Amino acid sequence: MPEIFQYDFMIRAFVGGVLVGALAPALGVFLVLRRLALIADSLSHVALTGVAFGLLTKTFPPIAGLLATSTAAVAIETVRLKRLMPGDVALAVVLYSALAVAVVVIGLAGGFNVDLFSYLFGSILTVNNTDLWLLAALAAVVITFVVSFYPELAQSSFDTDLARVSGVRVFGVNLVLAILTGATITLSMRVVGVLLVGALIVVPVMVSLRVATGLRPAIGLAVAIGIGSSLFGLTIAFYANVAAGGAIVLTSVGILVLTMATEYVVGKVRA
Amino acid sequence: MTVNERNGSSANGVNLEFRNATYGYEAIDVVQDISFTVEQGDFVALLGPNGSGKTTLVRLALGLVNPTRGEVLLFGAQAHRFRDWHQVGYVPQTVEGIHTQFPATVEEIVSHGLYKGFDPTRFWKLGIPESVRISMEAVGVANLRKRRISALSTGQQQRVLIARSLVRDPKILLLDEPEAGVDAAGQEQLYSILRRLNTEDGITILMVSHDIGAVMREAKTVACINRTLVFHGPAHHITQRELSDLYGLPMDVLVHDLMHEHR
Numbered sequence: 001m002p003e004i005f006q007y008d009f010m011i012r013a014f015v016g017g018v019l020v021g022a023l024a025p026a027l028g029v030f031l032v033l034r035r036l037a038l039i040a041d042s043l044s045h046v047a048l049t050g051v052a053f054g055l056l057t058k059t060f061p062p063i064a065g066l067l068a069t070s071t072a073a074v075a076i077e078t079v080r081l082k083r084l085m086p087g088d089v090a091l092a093v094v095l096y097s098a099l100a101v102a103v104v105v106i107g108l109a110g111g112f113n114v115d116l117f118s119y120l121f122g123s124i125l126t127v128n129n130t131d132l133w134l135l136a137a138l139a140a141v142v143i144t145f146v147v148s149f150y151p152e153l154a155q156s157s158f159d160t161d162l163a164r165v166s167g168v169r170v171f172g173v174n175l176v177l178a179i180l181t182g183a184t185i186t187l188s189m190r191v192v193g194v195l196l197v198g199a200l201i202v203v204p205v206m207v208s209l210r211v212a213t214g215l216r217p218a219i220g221l222a223v224a225i226g227i228g229s230s231l232f233g234l235t236i237a238f239y240a241n242v243a244a245g246g247a248i249v250l251t252s253v254g255i256l257v258l259t260m261a262t263e264y265v266v267g268k269v270r271a
Numbered sequence: 272m273t274v275n276e277r278n279g280s281s282a283n284g285v286n287l288e289f290r291n292a293t294y295g296y297e298a299i300d301v302v303q304d305i306s307f308t309v310e311q312g313d314f315v316a317l318l319g320p321n322g323s324g325k326t327t328l329v330r331l332a333l334g335l336v337n338p339t340r341g342e343v344l345l346f347g348a349q350a351h352r353f354r355d356w357h358q359v360g361y362v363p364q365t366v367e368g369i370h371t372q373f374p375a376t377v378e379e380i381v382s383h384g385l386y387k388g389f390d391p392t393r394f395w396k397l398g399i400p401e402s403v404r405i406s407m408e409a410v411g412v413a414n415l416r417k418r419r420i421s422a423l424s425t426g427q428q429q430r431v432l433i434a435r436s437l438v439r440d441p442k443i444l445l446l447d448e449p450e451a452g453v454d455a456a457g458q459e460q461l462y463s464i465l466r467r468l469n470t471e472d473g474i475t476i477l478m479v480s481h482d483i484g485a486v487m488r489e490a491k492t493v494a495c496i497n498r499t500l501v502f503h504g505p506a507h508h509i510t511q512r513e514l515s516d517l518y519g520l521p522m523d524v525l526v527h528d529l530m531h532e533h534r
Contacts, residue, residue, distance in 0.1 A: 033371050148391035155383050158368035158375065162435075165333050166386045167356040209372040213419050216394075218374040 004238050012132060013124035013191070013244065017230030019135040020188040020200060021248075023142050025208075025222035027181050028201035032209065033157040034174075035087075039076065039181060040198035042091045045098040046072040047186045048194050051119045052105035061119065062134065062186055069182025072098065077175045122193030122245035124234070135187050142180055146219070149173060154215055191230075192245035200226055203252040207259050225255055284311050286443045286475045287332055291341035294327055300498065301327045304341065307494055307503045309477055311442065314469045316490035316506070317479045320518050323497045325479045326364070329447050332477070333361055346442075357387065360436025360444040360474075362429065364451060369421055369428060377423070377431050378416040381407055384438035406434040410464050426457030433464065443475040444468065450482050458482070462489050483514065 004010050031037055050068030054061030072094055079090040106116060118126050146153065155163040156170045163170050181201070188197045204225035205218075212218035233248030240247075287309040295301050302324035309315050319325045330336045331343045334350035343350040346358060353359075368375070381403045399416075407413040410430040415423060420431060429449050436444055446465075450458045462485055468474045480486050486493060486506065493509050495502040495517050502513050 033368065033373060035367075035371060147394045149389075150394040151383070151386055151390065154375065154379075155386060158373055158380065158383065159363065159366035161330075161333075161335055161363055162361060162366060162383075162432075164335060165356060165359060165361045166383065166439075167354065167388060168386065209374055212374050213376060213417070215373075215375045215379060216397075 004235065009125055009127070010234070010238060012127050012129070013234050014231065015132055016124070016127050016135060016191040017234050017244075017248065018227050019132070019139050020184075020191045020197070021204075021226035021228070021230030022223045023135075023139055023184045023226075024188065024197065024200035025204040025226040026142060026146055026219060027177065027184060028205040029208070029215075029219050029222050030153050030157050030177055031181065032202060032205045036091075037198075037202045038088065038091045038095075039178060040185065040201040042076070042095040042098070043069045043072060043178075043182045043185050044194045044198050045095050045102065047182065047189060048119070049098045049102040049105065050186065051116070051189070051194070052102045052109060055115060056105050056109035061115075062131075062189070065186035065189070066183055068098075069186055070179050073178035073182045074175065077171065077178050080174075081171050119189045119194055121195065121243060122189065122191055124191065124237070124244045127190045131187070131190050135191075138180075138183055138187050142184065145176060145180060149176070153177070192248055196245045196249045199249040200229070200252065203249070203256055204229065207252075207256050210259055210263065225252060229255065285309070285344075286311055286313075286346060287477065288344040289328075289331070289341070290344065292328075292331055292338045292343050293340040294324075294331055294336060294338050300339075302331070302496065303499050305496065305500050306341075307500060309443070309475060309492075311475055312469070312473050314465070314476045314489065314491045315478070316486040316493050317477065317496065318483065318486060318493060318514075318517065319496040319501075325496060326447055328496065329445055329477070329479060332445060333359070357439045358442045360384075360433075360439055360441035362432045362436060362444070362446040362449055364447040364449075364479075366428075366432065371421075373419070373421050375420055376417055377412055377420055378403055378407065380420050380431055381412075381416075381434045381438055384435040402438050402440075403434075406438040407431075409437060410434045411460065424457070425451075426453040426461070429453060429457075429461065430464070437468070441474060443477065446476070446478045448479050448481060450480065450485065458485070465489065 031039055046068050047065040050065030051061040054064035076090055076094055079085060080087050152168050152173045155166055155168045156173050160170055185197050192200060204222045207225050208218045208221035212221045229252035230248050233251040234244055236242065237244040237247040285308050289305045289307055292305045293300055293303050305328065317325050317328060331338055332345060332350060334345065334353050337351045345353045346355065378399050382399065385400065404413065407416055410433050412427060412430050412434055415427060420428060423431065449461055453461060465476055466489060469476050490506045492504065493502065493506045494500065495513065497517055501517055502509055
């Protein structure tokens with residue numbers, strides 16, 4: 001057996017990586033198509049606020065993170081529905097408010113320490129079985145949601161008004177999508193880090209939208225690229241002794257760059 | 272109304288009715304006190320200059336916005352409470368998905384029209400129903416069925432959206448400037464499709480348009496709005512003075528345009 005599989009923490013890292021690599025792009029497809037890619041970034045910072053409260057109150061940080069991201073998701077979608085402010089501005093306001101609260105609370109909780117860094121940048125060494133069970137449960141919920149509500153997700157991503165005139169309850173679908181995105185970010189923190197999880201929501205999708213024809217193949221390809229990036233990135237991290245989150249995200253960015261370069265070359269050759 | 276009375280089709284009933292409908296925000300009325308009815312089988316063109324509230328009127332008709340005063344009735348129900356969506360086809364001016372590398376194929380988009388509420392098994396149904404094929408053939412996009420919607424020309428996309436509406440077997444079709452960005456051949460193709468849907472299939476059509484010549488040729492009824500309803504009646508009753516008042520253009524410009532279009 002290769003050395004990499006002889007460590008329990010690497011097995012856990014691989015399981016976590018596969019789950020995160022599948023979850024993030026599965027939701028990301030619908031976020032990117034709605035031009036809501038930045039919601040991932042905003043909810044990441046909200047999750048960080050939750051973690052800060054968790055560290056301050058000595059409660060399990062992911063639970064605090066889930067509460068925080070769900071609340072923020074409801075707030076963002078309500079602001080978008082009521083058109084209280086433009087969508088991108090609403091996301092920016094949430095991002096900076098959350099970050100400001102996080103900074104204050106982290107100060108109160110005794111400043112920056114190892115625990116906090118494990119959430120900021122991910123820490124495969126500390127991924128435990130509880131983290132994995134939570135991720136697995138979330139994966140089951142997300143897959144059920146995407147499959148069961150596929151027509152609603154597809155229609156409302158294509159055009160909000162057309163979806164509404166077809167009888168789709170767009171607000172409800174958007175709300176669940178935002179809440180599940182928040183949950184995915186929160187539970188992915190230990191694997192890739194809160195600052196980088198947004199990349200896994202967006203980058204694999206950018207590749208698949210360039211390549212795939214058909215919405216189902218696009219989701220499938222994005223998930224495959226997410227899982228592939230996780231596995232490859234973790235392997236690199238193990239042997240090269242670099243940060244796992246960074247290696248995973250750099251792998252997916254590498255795939256994106258390669259895809260764009262190939263498209264460019266193919267375009268030149270045909271022209 | 273007069274057109275339908277003349278055609279003897281008023282017995283078919285009213286599809287859409289504006290009753291003193293007013294919509295505005297921040298104390299400015301975008302459309303004001305609009306009243307008219309659209310009867311089954313009519314072909315209504317909605318004319319008006321930019322910013323006259325044409326798109327708002329369509330959004331009111333579809334219940335996408337609620338009137339601030341008055342009411343809008345779609346098949347007798349308040350438009351924003353209306354739920355019987357299979358009766359209504361809508362072709363917006365642009366769709367969000369066209370600009371976001373939306374990966375769905377033409378036949379997927381047309382299949383969207385079949386949506387009839389929550390169905391968790393839909394994801395696994397990969398086959399394309401016969402009705403989708405028929406709709407694609409009716410508007411001449413069957414040969415594009417495996418192409419990505421975002422890879423098509425504007426005219427082709429408009430026809431895909433019409434097919435998406437037709438698959439629902441609607442009674443009324445609302446189109447928001449379907450000719451915008453479409454070349455002359457594409458426009459002719461579009462109008463011949465709409466003419467056939469209206470005369471052969473009896474589908475009511477409400478079309479926002481900029482193309483006065485085409486409206487004169489194709490529509491049975493014209494509604495001119497410039498925040499308020501300026502004219503409503505049979506297309507051939509509208510005068511050049513009313514048109515030039517509506518657009519604020521010298522009459523000869525429009526007349527020239529009309530003569531040109533009528534050739």
